[in-house]
Structures are given as structure tokens and as C-alpha cells.
Amino acid sequence: MAKLFSPITFKDMTLKNRIVMSPMCMYSSEKQDGKLTPFHMTHYISRAVGEVGLIILEATAVEQSGRISAQDLGIWEDEQVHGYKNLVEQIRAYGAKTGIQLAHAGRKAQDEDITFAPSPLPFNETFKIPTELTTSGIKRIVEAFGNGARRAKKAGFDMVEVHAAHGYLINQFLSPLSNHRTDAYGGNRENRFRFLSEITEIVKKEFNGPVFVRISADEYHKDGNTIDDFLFFTSKLKDMDVDLIDCSTGGIVPARINVYPGYQVKQCETIKREASIPTGAVGLITTGIQAEEILQNDRADLIFIGRSLLRNPYWAKQAADELEYPLDAPKQYTRGWR
Ligand SMILES: Cc1cc2nc3c(=O)[nH]c(=O)nc-3n(C[C@H](O)[C@H](O)[C@H](O)COP(=O)(O)O)c2cc1C
Numbered sequence: 397m398a399k400l401f402s403p404i405t406f407k408d409m410t411l412k413n414r415i416v417m418s419p420m421c422m423y424s425s426e427k428q429d430g431k432l433t434p435f436h437m438t439h440y441i442s443r444a445v446g447e448v449g450l451i452i453l454e455a456t457a458v459e460q461s462g463r464i465s466a467q468d469l470g471i472w473e474d475e476q477v478h479g480y481k482n483l484v485e486q487i488r489a490y491g492a493k494t495g496i497q498l499a500h501a502g503r504k505a506q507d508e509d510i511t512f513a514p515s516p517l518p519f520n521e522t523f524k525i526p527t528e529l530t531t532s533g534i535k536r537i538v539e540a541f542g543n544g545a546r547r548a549k550k551a552g553f554d555m556v557e558v559h560a561a562h563g564y565l566i567n568q569f570l571s572p573l574s575n576h577r578t579d580a581y582g583g584n585r586e587n588r589f590r591f592l593s594e595i596t597e598i599v600k601k602e603f604n605g606p607v608f609v610r611i612s613a614d615e616y617h618k619d620g621n622t623i624d625d626f627l628f629f630t631s632k633l634k635d636m637d638v639d640l641i642d643c644s645t646g647g648i649v650p651a652r653i654n655v656y657p658g659y660q661v662k663q664c665e666t667i668k669r670e671a672s673i674p675t676g677a678v679g680l681i682t683t684g685i686q687a688e689e690i691l692q693n694d695r696a697d698l699i700f701i702g703r704s705l706l707r708n709p710y711w712a713k714q715a716a717d718e719l720e721y722p723l724d725a726p727k728q729y730t731r732g733w734r
Contacts, residue, residue, distance in 0.1 A: 430470020
């Protein structure tokens with residue numbers, strides 16, 4: 397029995413298999429209103445037809461000034477909900493579950509005149525110097541995540557993922573490299589965790605369903621958070637009843653990353669084992685055999701697939717063939733998938 401094709405349950409969401417479409421920004425909200433376009437519909441629904449178990453929509457901004465680019469998706473106003481509801485219904489028709497990644501770019505918002513961050517430290521010399529967030533600014537953004545989660549619920553999403561990775565705003569608070577505050581949101585790791593903790597709390601309350609958190613579990617810098625710090629953060633998230641840690645790395649400071657097949661699996665495995673919380677592995681996982689090895693050896697609970705799904709919407713079929721698993725085709729495709 398291929399574990400990749402076995403079901404798994406998180407609260408009221410049962411996935412038919414362990415394959416997750418990793419959140420990937422498409423920068424295609426052409427009118428710059430944060431709304432879905434026909435491209436997004438085709439893009440996401442075709443992965444549902446391709447038998448992906450869980451489709452997580454790309455980083456979606458909880459406030460307008462939190463977009464990475466002006467073409468990002470957004471969930472900062474009620475008007476945006478209708479489009480998501482329509483997409484979720486269509487994905488559901490093919491048996492996939494749907495989630496959305498709630499995000500704020502902070503100092504990495506490229507198209508904003510004024511950007512916000514825990515401290516006035518730019519990502520590098522080509523980025524603007526961000527404005528240090530005040531306590532009321534912090535509260536406003538925490539509320540924005542709560543409102544985003546409430547709208548996600550209204551749209552019918554099965555889960556939400558909090559984007560605390562890749563050097564975006566939450567990650568900027570977590571890391572001593574970008575957070576030099578001296579108030580309750582900076583300094584020791586307990587304080588640096590406070591922003592994520594408040595966001596997780598409000599998102600859980602407003603969404604009332606499965607919540608994943610994506611982190612960057614390696615900062616590739618000697619003064620950055622260590623694996624011990626990440627075990628501290630993820631143990632706290634487990635205590636807060638977060639359902640899964642989606643384990644990525646990097647993005648907080650410019651760094652050269654040595655990438656190779658499964659290059660982020662070791663952090664994922666350590667967090668699963670030491671913090672006793674389900675994890676998702678991501679990063680250059682390209683074959684069914686590789687995915688199966690990770691799952692069978694209890695190194696992760698879900699397999700997130702990014703670029704391979706951009707190359708092949710039917711990646712699940714390819715993986716099933718490698719594992720000699722008789723994956724059912726969508727009924728219209730039976731003659732081709734036999
Ligand atoms: C085009 C593109 C857009 C991405 N956008 C996001 C995003 O919105 N949120 C996120 O957490 N990661 C994003 N990522 C990272 C992917 O989710 C994934 O972690 C990464 O590509 C590694 O997995 P892979 O080797 O299977 O592609 C993006 C990656 C790509 C290639």
C-alpha cells in the first residue's frame with residue numbers, strides 16, 4: 397500500500413492522499429484588486445482534476461499594503477470572498493480539499509511606497525527601509541489576519557495556512573536578524589514569537605478548523621534562529637493546537653542555499669520527532685519514490701509539491717505509476733489513465 401495515497405485527517409478535513417499543492421504566487425491578479433482571474437481558476441482546478449489531495453492557494457495578502465507585488469491575491473475585503481467561494485466549490489467537485497495561505501510581506505512588499513517591519517532594517521540595499529511598526533500597527537495586522545481567516549471560512553476553505561516563512565512579516569518578527577525591538581515583541585525568543593502567537597490565536601478562533609503554519613526552519617546565517625529556537629516555536633504552536641508545520645527554509649536574509657533533492661527534509665523530520673507535531677515536507681521532492689520514502693520513514697505526514705506541479709498537473713498520476721499504485725482517474729479520463 398502506497399502511503400502517499402493513503403488518507404489522513406486533520407480535525408474535520410480528511411484528505412484522500414498526502415499530496416499537497418504547495419502555495420505558489422502567480423502574480424496574476426491583473427487589475428491589482430487582489431481578485432482571482434480566469435487564469436487562477438484554470439490553474440487550481442486542473443490540479444484538482446489531477447488528483448492532488450489538498451490545494452493551498454498562493455500567499456494571499458491580509459491587507460493591501462502587505463502584498464509582495466501589486467498583482468498578488470488578497471483577502472482584505474468582503475468583496476473578494478465571492479471569487480474564492482466559486483473556486484472552492486469547483487475544486488471540491490473533483491474531490492480535493494482547498495486551503496489558502498494568509499500572508500503579509502512586511503519589508504518585502506516590493507510595490508509599496510511605505511513598508512512595515514518589526515525594525516527599520518531593509519532586506520538588502522535594493523529594498524526600502526521599512527517603518528518600524530508601533531504596537532497599534534501590530535494590533536491592526538493581527539486583526540487583519542483574523543479578518544482574513546473569517547473571510548476564508550465564509551468562502552468555504554477547508555483549512556488555512558499562516559505564512560510565517562521566507563522572510564515575510566511574521567518571519568521578520570521571529571528572527572533576531574530582522575527583529576531588533578526592545579518591547580514585548582522583540583528580544584528573547586518568547587517575545588519574538590509573540591506576533592505569530594497572537595496571529596495563530598486569532599486565526600484559530602476565526603477559522604475554527606485546521607490551521608497549518610509554514611516556517612523557514614533554517615536561516616542560513618550564523619546569528620539567525622537555530623534548530624533549537626525552531627523547536628521552541630513549534631512546540632508552542634503544538635500547544636496552541638496547530639495541526640501541522642509546513643517546513644520550508646530561507647528567505648530572511650540574502651543567502652546562498654545548497655539545494656539538492658529533499659534539502660529541507662531533515663529540519664522537517666527533526667521538528668516532527670522532537671516537537672511531536674505533524675509536518676509537511678517540501679523542496680525538490682520530485683518523484684513518487686522519494687515522497688514514499690519520506691512518509692514511510694515517518695519523516696513527514698504530508699508531501700508538498702511546488703514546481704513539479706507547475707510542470708505536470710498530473711504529477712499524482714506519475715507518482716502512482718512509479719509506486720505501481722492503481723490511482724483512480726477522474727471519470728472522464730479513465731480510458732487514458734488505465
Ligand atoms: C513560482 C513560485 C511561487 C511561490 N510562491 C510561494 C508562496 O506564495 N508562498 C510560499 O510559502 N511559498 C512559495 N513558493 C515556494 C514553494 O511553495 C515551495 O516551497 C518551493 O518551490 C520548493 O518546493 P519545490 O521544489 O517542490 O518547488 C513559491 C515557489 C515558486 C516556484
